Amino acid sequence: MSDVRVRVAGPADLEALVELRAEMFRAMGTSDTCGPWRVTARQWFADRLDHPDYRIMVVEAAGGVVACAVGAIRDAAPSPASPDGRDVLVSNVCTAEPFRGLGYGRAAFDAVLAWARRTGVGRAELMATEAGLPLYERAGFVAQQCVAMRATLC
Secondary structure, eight states: OTTOEEEEOOGGGHHHHHHHHHHHHHHTTOSOOSSTHHHHHHHHHHHHTTOTTEEEEEEEETTEEEEEEEEEEEEOOOOSSOTTSEEEEEEEEEEOGGGTTSSHHHHHHHHHHHHHHHHTOOOEEEOOOTTTHHHHHHTTOOOOSSOOOOOOOO
16 A cells, blocks of 8 residues: 555545446445435535544545545434434445455545544444445444434435
């Protein structure tokens, strides 16, 4: 990984961020990776590039962005596990398919975790795929008994 650069994402990375998000959905078995959500996703990333409650990291290798990860400080009601109600949601950890298994996703993820620790927020949370479990467990994440559930509202 000597020719690798891990850095905060900038405006020039927006298309790569959207494409990596689509790649993440493909890896999760989602078939609609070319829909109108891409326009909204691009704007979502653009709106958060410089926001202090977000950190979007990219990994450059082989002449382009090959991996990314996002951290977002969330504000929720306090709980025993999060007395001030704040936590960091780690998401969009993804590596382009030809570059998987080379440590690029780990580099982006580790950079987001380093930022999360510097925020002073005491807890991080993420949703994991089976493929990501070893990476997250190595970082101290533990599966919870609560099952994530979703409903379409419209």
